[in-house]
Amino acid sequence: MSRLLPRLLAAASVLAASSALAAEPAASPIRFNQLGFAPDAPKLAVVADSASAPLSWRLVDGRGRTQASGRTEVVGADSASGEHLHRIDFSGVRTAGDGFKLVVGQTQSRPFAIQPARYERLKFDALGYFYENRAAVPIEPRFVSRPDLARPAGHPSEKLTCFSGKDNAGNTWPGCDYTLDVTGGWYDAGDHGKYVVNAGVSVWTLLNAYERLAPKGSPFADGRGRIPEAGNGVDDLLDETRVELEFLLRMQVPQGKRLSVPVGAQGRGKPLVFSPIDAGGMAHLKAHDQRWTGLPMRPDKDPETRFLYGPTTSATLNLAAAAAQCGRIWRTIDPAFAERCLGAARSAYAAAKRNPEVYALGDFAGGGGYGDSKLADEFFWAASELYATTGEAAFLADLKGSSVWTGLPQTADDIAWPAVATAGLVTLAARPGGLDAADQAKVRSALVANADRALADGARQGYRLPYAPEGYPWGSNSTVLNRALVLAVVADLTGEARYKAGVVDAMDYVLGRNPLDRSFVSGHGARPMRNPHHRFWAHQMDPAFPLPPPGALSGGPNSTSMGDPVALELKGKCAPLKCWADDTRAYALNEVAINWNAPLVWVAAWLDRNGG
Numbered sequence: 222m223s224r225l226l227p228r229l230l231a232a233a234s235v236l237a238a239s240s241a242l243a244a245e246p247a248a249s250p251i252r253f254n255q256l257g258f259a260p261d262a263p264k265l266a267v268v269a270d271s272a273s274a275p276l277s278w279r280l281v282d283g284r285g286r287t288q289a290s291g292r293t294e295v296v297g298a299d300s301a302s303g304e305h306l307h308r309i310d311f312s313g314v315r316t317a318g319d320g321f322k323l324v325v326g327q328t329q330s331r332p333f334a335i336q337p338a339r340y341e342r343l344k345f346d347a348l349g350y351f352y353e354n355r356a357a358v359p360i361e362p363r364f365v366s367r368p369d370l371a372r373p374a375g376h377p378s379e380k381l382t383c384f385s386g387k388d389n390a391g392n393t394w395p396g397c398d399y400t401l402d403v404t405g406g407w408y409d410a411g412d413h414g415k416y417v418v419n420a421g422v423s424v425w426t427l428l429n430a431y432e433r434l435a436p437k438g439s440p441f442a443d444g445r446g447r448i449p450e451a452g453n454g455v456d457d458l459l460d461e462t463r464v465e466l467e468f469l470l471r472m473q474v475p476q477g478k479r480l481s482v483p484v485g486a487q488g489r490g491k492p493l494v495f496s497p498i499d500a501g502g503m504a505h506l507k508a509h510d511q512r513w514t515g516l517p518m519r520p521d522k523d524p525e526t527r528f529l530y531g532p533t534t535s536a537t538l539n540l541a542a543a544a545a546q547c548g549r550i551w552r553t554i555d556p557a558f559a560e561r562c563l564g565a566a567r568s569a570y571a572a573a574k575r576n577p578e579v580y581a582l583g584d585f586a587g588g589g590g591y592g593d594s595k596l597a598d599e600f601f602w603a604a605s606e607l608y609a610t611t612g613e614a615a616f617l618a619d620l621k622g623s624s625v626w627t628g629l630p631q632t633a634d635d636i637a638w639p640a641v642a643t644a645g646l647v648t649l650a651a652r653p654g655g656l657d658a659a660d661q662a663k664v665r666s667a668l669v670a671n672a673d674r675a676l677a678d679g680a681r682q683g684y685r686l687p688y689a690p691e692g693y694p695w696g697s698n699s700t701v702l703n704r705a706l707v708l709a710v711v712a713d714l715t716g717e718a719r720y721k722a723g724v725v726d727a728m729d730y731v732l733g734r735n736p737l738d739r740s741f742v743s744g745h746g747a748r749p750m751r752n753p754h755h756r757f758w759a760h761q762m763d764p765a766f767p768l769p770p771p772g773a774l775s776g777g778p779n780s781t782s783m784g785d786p787v788a789l790e791l792k793g794k795c796a797p798l799k800c801w802a803d804d805t806r807a808y809a810l811n812e813v814a815i816n817w818n819a820p821l822v823w824v825a826a827w828l829d830r831n832g833g
C-alpha cells in the first residue's frame with residue numbers, strides 16, 4: 222500500500238515519452254483468456270458489439286479450416302463494463318493446437334492456442350514475485366528472468382525501535398525501550414513497508430496452496446523454484462514462505478514488556494488516550510519509513526529512517542494464525558522451527574485474548590494504515606489454525622464460541638487482509654477429522670454458500686467474472702482470485718464441474734476476458750500489464766529501472782476509491798470495470814502486493830493441477 226509524494230506529480234508529464242515502448246497489439250472487441258484454453262476446460266469469449274441480433278461466428282484453426290461455428294448469445298447491455306455484449310461458447314472444441322482464431326462478422330480475433338498446462342509457467346512466475354520482493358538479500362541475476370531485475374540488497378539490517386513523537390493527527394506516541402531485529406521478509410507492495418496483517422494472510426494463502434496440493438505431489442517441489450534454496454531438500458514454496466514467517470516471528474513483542482497504547486475503539490478526531498498494557502507476545506503491526514519515499518526508488522537507496530508501529534490485536538492474531546499453520550507444516554520437515562512457530566502462535570494468541578481491543582489508530586506518514594475495527598474474524602481464524610494444528614479442546618471451544626461461527630454462513634466474507642474468517646473455514650474443511658459430523662457439515666455449507674454466491678454473481682456479469690459489487694474496490698482482482706480459491710475448494714469438496722468452471726471464469730477474466738482486453742498479469746498474454754505502481758519496476762518513470770518480471774498481478778479496476786492522479790482523471794468517466802490504467806503513477810489502480818499475488822499462485826497451481 223503506498224502513496225506518491227505530491228512533489229513527484231510534477232514529473233508526470235515526462236512519462237508519456239517513455240511509455241511508448243515496444244508496441245502492443247491494439248485492443249480487440251473479441252476478448253478471452255490471452256493464455257488460450259485447456260482442451261477439456263470451458264471456452265468462452267465475449268464480444269463487444271452493438272448488434273441486437275445474434276452474430277455469426279466461426280472458429281478457424283491454424284490452417285484456416287473452420288473447426289466450429291454458430292451464432293452468438295446476445296447478452297445485451299452490461300452495466301459493469303458499459304458495453305453491449307455477445308458471448309461465444311465453444312467449449313465443445315477439444316482439439317489442441319496453435320493459431321486458432323475466432324471470426325465474428327468482419328472481425329478476427331488475435332490467434333490463440335488450445336493446449337494443456339497453460340499455467341505451468343504462470344504458477345512459477347507468480348511465486349517468483351515473492352523472491353523478487355525479498356528485503357535484506359541481493360536479488361541475484363541467476364534467479365530472475367532478466368539481468369536488469371537483479372538489484373542490491375535493500376534494508377540489509379533492520380534493528381528498529383518504536384516510533385515516538387507526534388503522528389499526523391497530533392497524538393504523541395511514547396515509543397518503547399527496546400529494539401527488534403526485523404531484518405528480512407518481503408516488501409509489501411509498491412512501497413518498502415512490511416506489514417504483519419498483510420503478511421499473515423499472504424503466508425496463509427501460500428501455505429494453504431501447499432497443504433491443498435502437496436499431498437498429491439507438490440507443484441513446487443524442491444529444485445523447481447528459481448530461488449537460492451532450490452536444492453536444499455525442502456519444498457521451494459515452503460522455503461519462499463519461510464522468508465516471511467521468519468520476519469513475522471521477529472515482529473513479536475518480547476515477553477514482559479509493558480507498552481502504553483490506545484486501547485478500545487476510540488473516536489476519530491479526538492486525542493487518543495494511552496493506557497499501559499502487558500504487551501509481551503503481541504505483534505507489531507508494521508515496520509516502515511517515517512515518510513513516504515518517491516518513485517522510482519531502488520530499496521537500497523531508501524534514505525528514510527524506519528520504525529516499528531503498533532502492536533495491535535489484529536497483527537497479533539495474524540501472527541498466531543500463520544505461525545500455527547507453520548507449526549503443523551514444518552513438524553516433519555524442521556521440528557525445531559515448527560516448535561518455535563507453535564510457541565509463538567500460542568503466546569500471540571494468549572496476548573490477543575489478554576488485549577482484545579488494541580486497534581491501529583495511529584495516523585502515521587510513510588506507510589499503509591492497515592486498520593481493522595472488526596476482529597471477530599481474526600480471533601476465529603487464529604483459533605481455527607491453532608485447533609487444526611493442536612487438536613486442543615480450548616481452541617475448538619473458542620472457534621465455536623465465536624460470532625463468526627454462530628453467524629455462518631453470513632459471516633464468511635470474501636478473503637482479504639481485514640477479512641479472514643473464510644480462511645479459517647478453508648483450513649477446517651481440509652481437516653475433517655477434527656470436527657464432528659454436524660460441525661463438518663456447517664463448515665462445508667458455509668463454503669458452498671460462498672461459492673454459490675460467487676457463481677450467482679458471475680451469472681449476472683456480462684464477462685461472467687464471479688464478482689459483481691456495485692463498484693469495484695482497490696485490489697478487485699484479488700477478490701476475484703480469492704473467490705476462485707473458495708470455488709476451487711468447493712470443487713474439491715463436491716466434485717461438481719460448475720465450481721471448477723467458476724475458477725476458470727475468474728482466471729479467464731484476470732488474463733484477458735475483460736472490457737480492457739488486458740492481461741492483468743505482467744509477462745503473460747498478448748496485452749499484459751507492464752507499468753505497475755512499484756518503486757523498482759518503474760521503467761515507465763525512468764528507463765534506468767526495469768519493467769516488471771513476469772507473473773506480477775495488478776490490483777485491477779477500482780471505481781470506488783480513485784485517489785491517485787491517474788484515477789482522478791478517469792473518475793466519473795469510466796464504467797466500473799474500465800476504471801483502470803497501466804500507469805506507474807496509478808497506485809489505486811495498478812499497484813502490486815503480496816496479498817494479491819498469493820491467490821494468483823494458489824489458483825494458477827490449482828488449475829495447473831486440475832487441467833483448467
Ligand SMILES: [Ca+2]
Nearest residue numbers: 443450451455
Ligand atoms: Ca528448496
Ligand SMILES: [Ca+2]
Nearest residue numbers: 595596639640
Ligand atoms: Ca477483521
